[in-house]
Amino acid sequence: MIQRIQTVYLLIVAGLLIAAMCLPMGYFTDTMGEHPFKALGMGVNGAFQSTWGLFGILMLSTLVAAATILLFKNRMLQIRMTIFNSLLLVGYYIAFLAFYFALKNDANLFRIGWALCLPLISIILNILTIRAIGRDEVMVKAADRLR
Template identity: 35%
Template sequence: MIQRIQTVYMLISAILIGLLFSLPFAEIAHESMLYSFNIKGIVYQGTVTENGMAIAGLIGIILLLHVAAIFLYKKRILQIRSLVLAILLNAGLFGMFYFFTYYSFDNAEISFKVSVVFPLVSIILDYLAIRAIGKDEALIRSMDRIR
């Protein structure tokens, strides 16, 4: 299982998505107040101004899809489908990051952190994993044809 390159891609992607639970996404400066945007939502001095439960739930679902895909190594087609769903949800997560930051405040200075690009890196790694799984599937089917 771990000796396959697609498993390494999925594992790295799962680790990146898991890191989103602990890292901040952005800092927002609005009217001389500094807000923090993290998994809880948009927070100002410990109080939540915008709830981020939708983002937390979406990150949890994406993480579960990656973990499930790692253990579905015997069912390659289902593995590909779960990774395609994870790619779509990652794109939605990336959109939600920008929606939360720009929807909440007008004329605010936003400083995004490096963790915002983790969904994009995860999309690239998932695509590479899908390609490798497709090659494995083609190899298995060609061997079945020879028999």
């Protein structure tokens, strides 16, 4: 299980998504200062604006990546779960844009944090995972044909 490269990819995906949950995705800057925009929310002028949907998507995606590792005996389900994980991460960016436009007003600027690129790196690693699982499936089918 751990000796397969797709397991390493999925472990890295889970780690990156945990880091993305904890780190700020960006910073809103206004006259009152700089306000970090995290996955759980953002505090502005003493009020807390909740963005728990982003945290939920990242948490679900992390759980899917961890569960996909344990499905090493069913490669086709593993591929489907990895595709689902990638679609979740695309949905994360759509939800991020929705929260960004809901929280942004004309008086503040937004500076992107480097943690915003971690789900994109996870999508790329998911694509590499799908390719590696597909190669394993082809190799197993070729070995079954030779028997």
